[in-house]
Amino acid sequence: MLSIEAQLIELQEYAAKEKLEIVASFQEAKTAKEPGRMKFAEMLAILESGKADGIISWHPDRLARNSVDGGKIIHFVDRGLIKSLKFPTFWFEPTPQGLFMLSVAFGQSKYFVDNLRENVKRGLRQKIRNGV
Template sequence: MNIDHQTGNCKQGGQSPRFARRPNLKEFWAKKSVGDSEFWEKKIFNQNHMKYILYARKSTEEDDRQILSIEAQVFELKEFAAKEKLEIVASFQEAKTAKEPGRIKFAEILSLIEKGKAGGILSWNPDCLARNSVDGGKIIHMIDRGLIKALKFPTFWFEPTPQGLFMLQIAFGQSKYYVDSLRENVTRGMRQKVRNGVWPSKAPLGYLNNPKNQRN
């Protein structure tokens, strides 16, 4: 270390420390932004080079309701997969509501993904995957852990980016809000039927439903 006797400043390597080159923050953040962009672009690119599990679901277990729902979903999902060149390694169909956790087929899909058998899920929309906080949280957590690398929907945009995860959480939240709001409205209607002297559900054992007013 040298001392400039005229100014009294210390010199190191022939240059005063206060004149040493400072890091260019603008350049640093520009490089970081490019690096982040390349990182997400690579993740998005790899979505079309992985294995997907197709999942179709309808809300009711009754055969006479939404009878064509699953059939239509499967047809259009396969059509979408062919268009996007997605490799489907397994297909699951389930007639079970998503407002409560505990769907068997859905659990099998997550188990296969955890075992590395597939990296993505193909479904009609986020509403088919989850309408409750538990299942929605599992999907988000598996994306964060890198187990689920892609979700594909013909009706909804998703990319494994912070923005994509944010939009997915909003979609799951809207689905749960719809279920909660519907439950409240249906319960209110049933209370009013009771006040009107009308049986609020199907006729109990030993009675027949009246085709005119649906109750007897």
């Protein structure tokens, strides 16, 4: 997908500009709207092992669009397993205010997914009514 390719290139450029070392790179084909993604679990395992202490991502919604995964990221920050969380499109610092804003971003991402699902269902119901 071109969008993912573009995000990866821009993330590499961002990492170079910010002098950030990329220890591992993860591309998840599965949507972030449901917990249980394999690559997400691998990423958390690397953080928990201490092999990495930060995440670079395009936007918080690339990490989590569900409350379970969003909560895990916040919990890892709270435990000090994530010391650096960098986004070229979103500001974050591991402060109470930063964690609150990250929670809001994760909440907005979940709302977007939930709202889209309702809108699609409504559209499908109308198509059925119209005989399409």
